[in-house]
Amino acid sequence: MTPEEYERWMIRDCARCGRRASKSAEWSDGPICRTCYDRAMRVRGRCPCCDTDRLLPGRDTDGAPICRDCAGIVRDFFCDRCGFEGLLLGGRLCEHCTLADTVARLLDDGTGRVANSSSRPRLPSSRRRSATTTRQPPGRSVGTGGAAMLIPSAAAHQC
Known part of the structure; x- marks a missing residue:
């Protein structure tokens, strides 16, 4: 494949961030880049359209996160x-x-x-770390990668 063919067939403007990049998915709101795809796979909550608690990779017309069924995304996760x-x-x-x-x-x-456990090799004590010695920067929470996902309430949204 030539660089021109790759550009024509694979590179798109992301429907979410507007960045020109390789398409990772084609969803109801358009082509999605890898960064936006990975970000969408981390949003969980209650879908404002169907009121189910699940993954919310889609977007409604206002940009609010919704589940794949309500967004018309045919791929399952x-x-x-x-x-x-x-x-x-x-x-x-x-x-x-x-x-x-x-x-x-x-x-x-x-x-x-x-x-x-007795037959497993052990690291020298100077290289071992425990959860108590591993520190998180202030304001970051463990398990979310430091990114807080805020989901608008279902009452404030109309589908």
Whole structure:
């Protein structure tokens, strides 16, 4: 594929941020770049249109987050293993299932089971960290990547 063909077929103006970038998805509001796609996969809450608590990747005409069903997004985001709705990684698995597989693979003792804790190699004490010694910058919350997602109330929105 030539650079001109790539530009013509793959590069679009993102419908959410307006940036000219590779298209990651084509949703009801238009082409979506990777940054906006990843951001949309982190928004959870109660959909103001159908009043269900779930992933809110879509946008209504006012720009408020809504669920994929109400937004007309045909792709589903449910993990093939656990059924959680969210960002899917390789093999259509959620982040939690992917992490569990990676940890199990790393700790496998060769028999398909997690190695005994006494036989696992240990890092020198100077390289170990615990949750108590890991500090978060002020104003950031653990588990959200420091990004607060504010969802407008359903009462203030009309679908």
